[in-house]
Amino acid sequence: MALKTDIQDDKERLGTIRMVLAAIKQREVDTREDVSDADVLQLLEKMVKQRRESAEQYRSGERPELAEREEREIEFIRVYLPEP
Numbered sequence: 001m002a003l004k005t006d007i008q009d010d011k012e013r014l015g016t017i018r019m020v021l022a023a024i025k026q027r028e029v030d031t032r033e034d035v036s037d038a039d040v041l042q043l044l045e046k047m048v049k050q051r052r053e054s055a056e057q058y059r060s061g062e063r064p065e066l067a068e069r070e071e072r073e074i075e076f077i078r079v080y081l082p083e084p
Contacts, residue, residue, distance in 0.1 A: 012069075016076040023047065044081055048074050 023043055027035050035043075051070045058067035 009072075012072055013076050016073045019073075020044065020047065020077065020080075041081065044077055048077050048081070051077075 020043075024035060024040060027039065027043060051074045055067040055070040055074075058064070058070065
């Protein structure tokens with residue numbers, strides 16, 4: 001059963017990575033220039049903040065499964081952020 005969980009996590013991770021890449025591409029289209037590493041870090045921090053807020057709202061709305069999904073996405077994104 002652990003292998004199934006690993007595969008499901010990989011699918012979630014892949015979806016999160018695609019979402020991050022789409023956000024980066026959107027920023028490049030909006031600004032019509034390549035983004036710097038600093039821009040990407042700023043974008044990732046914004047995405048983490050948005051997911052934290054969403055998770056809080058889901059928890060207050062008694063939707064723990066959605067809150068957990070947001071928190072997993074935070075963990076996937078944080079891999080690319082420097083340690084505080």
